[in-house]
Amino acid sequence: MKLFSPFPRRYLFELGAAMLVYALVLCSSIFLLKTGYFEGASATLVALLPTLPCIGACWAILRQFRRLDELQLRVQLEALGFAFAGTALLTFSYGFLEGVGWRPLSMFVVWPVMATLWLVGLAVAARRYR
Amino acid sequence: MKNHLKALRAERGWSQNDLAERLGVSRQTVNAIENERYDPSLPLAFQISRLFGLPLEAIFDASSLV
Numbered sequence: 001m002k003l004f005s006p007f008p009r010r011y012l013f014e015l016g017a018a019m020l021v022y023a024l025v026l027c028s029s030i031f032l033l034k035t036g037y038f039e040g041a042s043a044t045l046v047a048l049l050p051t052l053p054c055i056g057a058c059w060a061i062l063r064q065f066r067r068l069d070e071l072q073l074r075v076q077l078e079a080l081g082f083a084f085a086g087t088a089l090l091t092f093s094y095g096f097l098e099g100v101g102w103r104p105l106s107m108f109v110v111w112p113v114m115a116t117l118w119l120v121g122l123a124v125a126a127r128r129y130r
Numbered sequence: 131m132k133n134h135l136k137a138l139r140a141e142r143g144w145s146q147n148d149l150a151e152r153l154g155v156s157r158q159t160v161n162a163i164e165n166e167r168y169d170p171s172l173p174l175a176f177q178i179s180r181l182f183g184l185p186l187e188a189i190f191d192a193s194s195l196v
Binding site for chain 2: 069070071072074126128129130
């Protein structure tokens with residue numbers, strides 16, 4: 001029995017299901033908004049619909065965290081700490097640059113930056129305990 | 131912290147995976163403890179002690195601590 005494979009089947013199923021529903025709701029949301037039927041508050045609600053399945057993804061990720069052992073939790077903490085601080089540094093720096101005329105970036109950029117830093121932090125932290 | 135986990139595991143003919151399953155942790159955690167890259171928590175140390183039927187001092191060398 002593999003208790004701690006890097007991607008347990010249950011986690012992959014839960015996260016995969018949440019992401020599948022997310023993709024379906026996202027497509028539906030875009031389709032509904034393009035019809036032009038929704039305006040104002042209703043358009044806001046339709047635009048936010050894809051965040052609902054994201055709550056499911058958050059739940060799957062938190063469940064996976066609770067399955068980790070003490071060393072894996074430490075590695076994740078170090079990686080997330082690095083990503084948290086690094087994202088703050090980069091986003092604040094770019095925010096200041098926007099103040100002097102740099103092109104404003106979408107909020108969608110923030111999470112990929114954090115995810116990239118998390119992966120880098122994960123590789124560094126995992127290597128430390130190898 | 132220095133420890134004799136690798137030798138004790140070898141005496142019983144267990145792989146790192148075998149030991150990890152018995153302790154309910156990942157193989158990476160067993161590997162990190164054996165290579166003295168990571169010191170286990172007190173509950174895990176006691177679990178290891180109980181599994182091998184030895185006192186903590188017989189597995190972990192506390193003299194290496196400051």
